[in-house]
Amino acid sequence: xxxxxxxxxxxxxxxxxxxxxxxxxxxxxxxxxxxxxxxxxxxxxxxxxxxxxxxxxxxxxxxxxxxxxxxxxxxxxxxxxxxxxxxxxxxxxxxxxxxxxxxxxxxxxxxxxxxxxxxxxxxxxxxxxxxxxxxxxxxxxxxxxxxxxxxxxxxxxxxxxxxxxxxxxxxxxxxxxxxxxxxxxxxxxxxxxxxxxxxxxxxxxxxxxxxxxxxxxxxxxxxxxxxxxxxxxxxxxxxxxxxxxxxxxxxxxxxxxxxxxxxxxxxxxxxxxxxxxxxxxxxxxxxxxxxxxxxxxxxxxxxxxxxxxxxxxxxxxxxxxxxxxxxxxxxxxxxxxxxxxxxxxxxxxxxxxxxxxxxxxxxxxxxxxxxxxxxxxx
RNA sequence: ACAUAACGGCGGGGA
Numbered sequence: 001x002x003x004x005x006x007x008x009x010x011x012x013x014x015x016x017x018x019x020x021x022x023x024x025x026x027x028x029x030x031x032x033x034x035x036x037x038x039x040x041x042x043x044x045x046x047x048x049x050x051x052x053x054x055x056x057x058x059x060x061x062x063x064x065x066x067x068x069x070x071x072x073x074x075x076x077x078x079x080x081x082x083x084x085x086x087x088x089x090x091x092x093x094x095x096x097x098x099x100x101x102x103x104x105x106x107x108x109x110x111x112x113x114x115x116x117x118x119x120x121x122x123x124x125x126x127x128x129x130x131x132x133x134x135x136x137x138x139x140x141x142x143x144x145x146x147x148x149x150x151x152x153x154x155x156x157x158x159x160x161x162x163x164x165x166x167x168x169x170x171x172x173x174x175x176x177x178x179x180x181x182x183x184x185x186x187x188x189x190x191x192x193x194x195x196x197x198x199x200x201x202x203x204x205x206x207x208x209x210x211x212x213x214x215x216x217x218x219x220x221x222x223x224x225x226x227x228x229x230x231x232x233x234x235x236x237x238x239x240x241x242x243x244x245x246x247x248x249x250x251x252x253x254x255x256x257x258x259x260x261x262x263x264x265x266x267x268x269x270x271x272x273x274x275x276x277x278x279x280x281x282x283x284x285x286x287x288x289x290x291x292x293x294x295x296x297x298x299x300x301x302x303x304x305x306x307x308x309x310x311x312x313x314x315x316x317x318x319x320x321x322x323x324x325x326x327x328x329x330x331x332x333x334x335x336x337x338x339x340x341x342x343x344x345x346x347x348x349x350x351x352x353x354x355x356x357x358x359x360x361x362x363x364x365x366x367x368x369x370x371x372x373x374x375x376x377x378x
Numbered sequence: 379a380c381a382u383a384a385c386g387g388c389g390g391g392g393a
Binding site: 001002005009036037038040041043044066067068069070071072073074075078097098099100101102103104105106107109110128129130131132133134135136137159160161162163164165166167168169171190191192193194195196197198199202221222223224225226227228229230252253254255256257258259260261262284285286287288289290291292295314315316317318319320322323346347348349350351352353354 | 379380381382383384385386387388389390391
């Protein structure tokens with residue numbers, strides 16, 4: 001069982017759902033249902049792999065789900081972006097503990113639903129450092145750094161995660177001076193802390209400072225290297241970007257996508273395509289990055305071909321194609337393409353409106369604007 | 379024994 005534990009955990013960490021399924025299939029019939037511990041491990045593994053349906057299926061078959069099973073199921077929905085689903089499980093679970101409450105507050109926080117996060121938080125029977133940190137994040141992701149700071153300052157207890165969350169809030173809000181101040185006053189640091197500080201300088205375009213933090217970091221992981229190579233690319237230093245990429249001891253999908261984008265950002269489509277073809281695997285983000293490279297660099301036909309070769313599409317794909325047609329001044333194809341989209345979000349619609357506007361078709365822009373579903377006029 | 383918060387890669391407008 002402890003072996004199974006380690007194996008299923010590693011499937012979750014590496015999102016290897018096919019190995020997870022093989023392990024699941026190797027467990028004797030009924031064990032996953034009757035042995036709550038084993039069932040929990042499977043629910044968690046499927047959740048981490050993004051397979052919510054199988055997580056739910058294992059859970060449903062469990063004879064005696066315990067409080068771990070229930071809170072894990074809440075986490076599964078929350079971490080896969082289904083807040084409604086998480087809330088539903090939360091509402092029907094027989095006994096709610098602080099971990100379940102914290103999970104819900106954090107889910108709302110990351111989705112940017114500050115009001116809901118606050119309502120949850122206020123209804124909690126008690127709070128701990130995780131609850132407070134989640135509320136700090138809820139404020140920070142909405143750009144309310146002063147309120148986040150108030151939460152931070154008034155917390156009865158802080159730990160390394162709290163400090164790093166505050167640092168991260170400043171980092172992503174462009175407040176690099178405040179970020180540095182937090183970093184300098186932290187009682188302790190770990191690799192996440194160092195990476196967050198690196199990201200703060202990188203996002204602020206302060207490449208020398210970023211490089212200094214990178215060099216001073218006691219040890220690196222994939223996040224550190226990837227952040228640094230992306231920072232070099234964004235600063236127009238493609239050679240340095242490449243040298244980080246070439247010297248990294250390991251690479252993952254995120255790394256590969258970052259280096260593809262680094263080349264496209266610096267106008268090197270051929271380099272981007274070479275790397276894209278050499279990638280060991282591709283996900284929707286990497287396909288979109290390559291698609292956008294073609295779109296932004298004016299390769300309409302290559303973009304169209306790539307679009308049709310993609311295994312799946314997202315709103316980013318639609319926007320990239322519209323961008324390609326807009327770049328090429330081809331309003332007809334943009335309009336025709338747009339009419340085939342059924343699931344576009346507000347950004348897709350805004351891009352189409354901008355395309356009409358830019359081509360001088362105010363009627364088209366207005367008509368599109370008027371037919372937008374669920375438009376918020378505030 | 380197993381559950382919750384912090385770090386890296388893709389899109390429009392706005393500031």
